[in-house]
Amino acid sequence: MLGANPEYPGPKRLGPELERLRREGVPTDTDWLEYCLGCHRCDLACPHQVGVSEMIAHAKARHRKTLIRALRDWWFARPGLIGKLSTILPALSNFGLAMKPARLVMSIFMRITPLRSFPKYKWDKGRKSAAAAGDRPRVLLFPGCSIRYNEPDLGHKIVELLERNGFSAEVAATECCGVPATANGQSGVARSLARANVKLLSAQVEAGVRIVTACSSCGHRIKTAFGGVLDEDQALGPKARKIAESTFDLAELLMEQSDAGKLDTGFQTTNLRLAYHAPCHQKSQGIGRPWFHLLRQIPGVTVEDLDAGCCGISGTFGFKQEKYGASMAVGKPLFDGIRAAAPEFVTTECATCQMQIEHGTALKTIHPAEVLLRAYRPAGQEAGSDSVRQNEPAPVG
């Protein structure tokens, strides 16, 4: 944000400085708080591990907004609720959300930019069959709102990928992780979502089941014990921390299998040039670059690690009309990097990063789990078979 908007006061001032003044009772509210992307890069940059982003989140929760912005952010803090409502009649929701007059109304009365498309909502048709658990280690996929309401098929594909690599997996029916609630200053919502998720996951974790996340934001959220929102809860706080210890990013888990020589490497040669974008919340998990190393194991695939900073969408931030320009300015170095790399398509594990990259570059962007799964030889096919090209997705935008 600081790079794209040099007027932005920066994390040091919005976090520790405002926190100090707030404790002294000095009025500190500023609209700049709304421009914190919650990328956690400030936490990574501080050599003394000051929890800068957490202080900014506290300030955000106390920030006063205009009525229109407050109303809009009330909805944006609740993607789970929007998902539940939209998947009652997904076709109707998708039609309504794409209608130009509806977008104009949203733009005027809710300050939601008409320049972006909303993600499509889908019914979860369920999965046909599951592999027998046997004595395989059990894992539970925390789907997050994107997989649960927009891409349920991806959830099933991830389960297939996990099963192929020695796990017994299923998709959990969990609530939103709470990142959008915190980002929109709704700390109460974040807390109640964390409580619900801890209650849903705790028994499984106690029984030795590991939680897997395929969305880096959900992963970071759970690994930080839901952003520490239950730290003062005597009953649920320790359970949230136990869940945090038992949570793994999908690629982290697969890389662990790979390092132990247990990854299924039955890949067919796939001549493909990919560009990989590591989401901010992947970097802030401190797990290295597991997807980059996994994708490079597919013969024929070349992967460029873009390493060009934040994409700028930051979940709901980029949908806010007054923030749209800032969002695209933050993403510009990434878009430029992608254009320079000229890949056949882009891959990143965060659903909103995918939206932003497609919006900013018109290049198809998919989850790396799909790349990996599509590169596997069909069952029964032997190694050394003909090299294939993946079905190249059509460009969008």
Add this chain to the structure above:
Amino acid sequence: MQSKSFDVVVVGSGIAGLTAAAAAARQSLRVALISTGPGSIALGAGWLKAEPMGPAAEAAELSEALAFFCETSRLAGCPLMGDIDRPRPMPNYLGSFESVAFAPQRLWNAGGDGMASTVIVGIRGLSIFDENFMAERLNERVRVAGSPYAYKARQIALSHDFGTPSTVLQIGLCFDRDPAFRAELMAALRTAASGFERILLPGILGLHSSEWMLAQVEAELGCSVCEIPTLPPSILGLRLFHRLQSYLHSNGVELFAGFPAQRLLLRDGMCAGVEVTAPGHPMTLRGESVVLATGRRSAPLLNEPIAGCDAHMRPISSAGDLLAQNLFLAGTLAHSGLGHPGDTMRILSGYRAGTFAATTRGAYAS
């Protein structure tokens, strides 16, 4: 391929850690660099000061280490040049002088006062840098020396509103990203520099600019350009850090940034690796050799007080025992007896530790 097993794991990305990682990486080894935030180099002025040397016996090795560091900085696109035996006085932003041994070309341009007609250009609203104050102080010196030239001061104003006061960081970021801003700045500098052989300005020309890009700026302005480092973090320190880090990354060094080492896996006289703090659960990086270049603050990682290092930069306990066969110290930690070592001594210890760590993998001298 093992994603968390390395030939050499370096902890710390200050000047010693970066040098150690570069020394190990040049031998085509798998190197990991663990860092929390930018290291000491990012907080420096982008130059190496002339400092008291270590024992005379180390002089040859120090020259070798400094030559290696300068070569690394050249490959990284921000070459430092100079001579440890011939430091030169360089003006700082307060108009006084520091004895500098190595600096980038744009800094050396500032030396040799009284040798060229020079204008010091400030920017309206910019904090810290006062061109009139700097010129006044430098001219006192010129007067004493009896030089025919005097420093002139000029100020430029930019249309971009950064708020008042603005910082070099804001301007540097804009220089990196906004072509329109850069064009406006260049036009203003061109006007301010006209009629002068040399222009001195605060370090603002981008956090990532390469030597080639700065040479372009100089060609465009038609005179020598000197960037003066301001208070930390100065753009020149940040630029050197960014470019060295990118260079290491593009040469295969795996960067693990943002989380501190919480434990060394010390057992049976060996260090198996480093446990790094991370949300949820720690991450373990295994290394054939481990270089610890984390500054004195991280001494507790060693579990016991150390008396010094052996000839191979390995820590020795107060009882005289080697802590681990494959653990090497660099930077301030390696100079525990010397007080505060300077950058040149940190480069020497980083170079030695990186080289020993790379060459003694699996074959440890006792």
